[in-house]
Amino acid sequence: MKVTFLGTGTSQGIPVIGSTHPVCLSEDARDKRLRVSVLVEVDGFNIVIDCGPDFRQQMLTNPIERLDAILFTHEHSDHTAGLDDIRPYFFQQGDIPVFAHERVMESLRKRFDYIFASENKYPGAPSVRENVIQNEPFKVGKHQVIPINVMHNRVQVFGFRIHEFAYITDAKTIEEEEIEKLKGVDVLVVNALRKEPHHSHFNLEEALQFIQKIAPKKAYLTHISHVMGFHEEVQATLPENVFLAYDNLQITI
Numbered sequence: 252m253k254v255t256f257l258g259t260g261t262s263q264g265i266p267v268i269g270s271t272h273p274v275c276l277s278e279d280a281r282d283k284r285l286r287v288s289v290l291v292e293v294d295g296f297n298i299v300i301d302c303g304p305d306f307r308q309q310m311l312t313n314p315i316e317r318l319d320a321i322l323f324t325h326e327h328s329d330h331t332a333g334l335d336d337i338r339p340y341f342f343q344q345g346d347i348p349v350f351a352h353e354r355v356m357e358s359l360r361k362r363f364d365y366i367f368a369s370e371n372k373y374p375g376a377p378s379v380r381e382n383v384i385q386n387e388p389f390k391v392g393k394h395q396v397i398p399i400n401v402m403h404n405r406v407q408v409f410g411f412r413i414h415e416f417a418y419i420t421d422a423k424t425i426e427e428e429e430i431e432k433l434k435g436v437d438v439l440v441v442n443a444l445r446k447e448p449h450h451s452h453f454n455l456e457e458a459l460q461f462i463q464k465i466a467p468k469k470a471y472l473t474h475i476s477h478v479m480g481f482h483e484e485v486q487a488t489l490p491e492n493v494f495l496a497y498d499n500l501q502i503t504i
């Protein structure tokens with residue numbers, strides 16, 4: 252299984268428009284972060300988790316010929332705003348399978364009414380195949396995906412475990428029974444917004460405590476704000492099996 256970090260930034264991305272913060276002005280490529288998404292390639296099957304506003308750019312940088320499924324974590328714009336850009340895949344493949352909680356699907360139906368419309372559809376609009384998911388394992392192709400329920404302040408969010416890889420973003424709290432589902436993963440990705448506490452995201456300390464509890468072989472941090480600091484400086488402070496993810500990083504599991 253190969254995982255590509257398509258984006259590792261928080262909702263505004265880095266650099267933030269108009270910002271003169273030193274991290275926004277950094278020339279280190281690892282300090283430039285598009286909105287969060289990952290590509291999971293497993294047995295020739297291409298799964299993208301979230302489809303944010305940078306989706307087009309991400310697919311140009313990390314091209315795949317087929318898009319087999321999009322899994323949505325939740326409805327926030329930084330995770331969904333790029334759905335229109337599935338068009339090139341739709342033109343080649345037909346309806347693109349999307350997997351989301353009913354509440355998230357409802358939000359997508361409102362925002363992208365022309366994609367979900369069944370009548371009088373504009374010929375250039377893409378279409379999706381809706382797969383409403385609950386907190387139960389489901390299949391994408393022949394691969395089992397286990398949803399992990401997490402809370403983003405008061406918003407429910409799904410993390411996903413695919414074999415020995417787990418991806419959790421926009422988490423602030425997780426119940427014990429959900430943590431159980433993560434036991435034994437080789438690679439855990441988890442959000443860490445910044446060093447200061449935040450009402451709806453793990454900060455660095457909370458993310459590190461969470462990683463320690465799960466004890467994966469390796470962990471990667473994502474959904475990072477510019478105020479976290481320079482990639483190189485923050486990385487130097489982390490435990491030896493914990494890494495700040497960066498855009499276009501590829502890992503094999």
Ligand SMILES: [Zn+2]
Nearest residue numbers: 262327329421
């Ligand atoms: Zn987010």
Ligand SMILES: [Zn+2]
Nearest residue numbers: 325327403421
């Ligand atoms: Zn969010």
